[in-house]
Amino acid sequence: MRRRCSFKSWAAAICHYGLGLALVLAAGCASAVPPPPPSQATGAAAKFHEGQIVETSGGHSVSPDQLFVALQGQDVVYLGEEHHNRFHIDSALLVLERLVAAGRHPVLAMEMFGWDNQPALDRYVSSEDLTREEFLNQIHWPQSWGGPFEDYEPLVRFAKEHRLRLVALNPPKAVVRAVATRGLDQARRGAEMTRWGLEDETIVDDPAYREKILQQLRACHDGGSEAMYRTMYEASMVRDEGMAKVIAAELQRIGASGDPSAGPVVSYTGGGHVQFHLPVPKRVARRIGAVRQATIYMTSYAPDRMDDIQSMISERIADYLWLTSVSAHGLPRRCR
Numbered sequence: 001m002r003r004r005c006s007f008k009s010w011a012a013a014i015c016h017y018g019l020g021l022a023l024v025l026a027a028g029c030a031s032a033v034p035p036p037p038p039s040q041a042t043g044a045a046a047k048f049h050e051g052q053i054v055e056t057s058g059g060h061s062v063s064p065d066q067l068f069v070a071l072q073g074q075d076v077v078y079l080g081e082e083h084h085n086r087f088h089i090d091s092a093l094l095v096l097e098r099l100v101a102a103g104r105h106p107v108l109a110m111e112m113f114g115w116d117n118q119p120a121l122d123r124y125v126s127s128e129d130l131t132r133e134e135f136l137n138q139i140h141w142p143q144s145w146g147g148p149f150e151d152y153e154p155l156v157r158f159a160k161e162h163r164l165r166l167v168a169l170n171p172p173k174a175v176v177r178a179v180a181t182r183g184l185d186q187a188r189r190g191a192e193m194t195r196w197g198l199e200d201e202t203i204v205d206d207p208a209y210r211e212k213i214l215q216q217l218r219a220c221h222d223g224g225s226e227a228m229y230r231t232m233y234e235a236s237m238v239r240d241e242g243m244a245k246v247i248a249a250e251l252q253r254i255g256a257s258g259d260p261s262a263g264p265v266v267s268y269t270g271g272g273h274v275q276f277h278l279p280v281p282k283r284v285a286r287r288i289g290a291v292r293q294a295t296i297y298m299t300s301y302a303p304d305r306m307d308d309i310q311s312m313i314s315e316r317i318a319d320y321l322w323l324t325s326v327s328a329h330g331l332p333r334r335c336r
Contacts, residue, residue: 048309050301052323056316067320068098071294074264075251077106078281078295080271080318084151085327088298092268093154095296100162105262107250108159111243111269112145112152113168115196121168125160144173155268167250169269171242172196180235187238203234203241204286209278240273244283251288271297275317295319300326 047061055062062070071077077095081088099106113121120138124130130138141149159166170176175196178187184203193199213236217229247265254263273279274295281293297318299309312321 048301048306048323050323050325052301054313054321054323056313056319056321059313062320064094064098068095068102071095071264072099072102072104074292074294075254075288076247076265076267076281076284076291076293078267078269078274078293078318080269080274080295080297082298082300082327082329082332083270084147084329085298085300085324086151087300087324087327089151089154091298091322091324092266093158096155096158096162096164096266099264099266100164103261104264105164105259107165107167107254107263107265108155109167109169109243109247109250109265109267110152110155111169111273113139113166114144114170114172115168115242115246116172117144118168121166125156125166126163165250167246167265169243169246169267171198171239175242176235176239179238180231183231184234184238198238198242201241201245203237204283205237206278206282208276209237209240209282212276212278236279240279241283243267243269243273243280244287247280247284248287251284251291271299276315277318296322298322298324300324300331302326302331305331 053062053064053067054060079088079092079095081092096106096108117139120130120135124132124135136149156166158164172192174192175187175198178190178192182190187193188199210233213233214229217224217232247267250265251263254265267274267280269280274281274297277293277295281295284293285291295318297312297320299305299312299321301309301323309321309323312318
């Protein structure tokens, strides 16, 4: 079975959080799904193309206008990217632009910022008294996320120009590192979990989520110890539960505002955090109950990826699959 491994996944984001050589070697794995039968893939080759948006429930294409009509009725819109793919940033900007043009005031929630970055985010977006250089210094961008800030700056700039609320999704790096190195039980007793009010937080160990994440870990880093897989899995749980906690809080804030134009929450993360609704959307639904959510999985289109694309559709990796140009970094990497 061919496995697909890429930096758009949850595990790669753990690597961004600096958890050491073992995690770097684990290279993020996106969904591990079997290719379709050859006859099905052959039929798909003629219908897939760059820029296409596919509604996976029926396997049919939708126009951008049809997509945006559907998104206006959502409480949360999840956009899953390949990290540092500017074409995915452009797609997210298009979603935000259409929502604003329709008179909505979306909340932009980004994986690229930790909770400890929120004060600097608030100040930078809402006022002019913090320069770009001061902002990047305060959030310690090279250490907290890394790579060119210019890749994600268009989203931050859009929030600033339109005075949108910009929310940090990620639990602080120190929290994730503690779980990944010591395990969840021991980390709960540590100062960092207490500092951020997570010592008694319910972290749901969902069986379907566990199966998918551990499958991807083993496929993309064969030969790791069970202890390493366990702590990486627990770090993944904490990150996704933490993101869900933030989104749920924003939904409650929007509901309490009584403003019909407020929202939706637009969540921008690596694709691994939206796959099959398991990592974050399902956790938000547990916290909120009745919630309208749509997931959009953005992936690079290339003629030799037809099997991968068809697999993502048939397995319904998200509600919508958005095929974009390949980034300057190339196609998603495969596990060896």
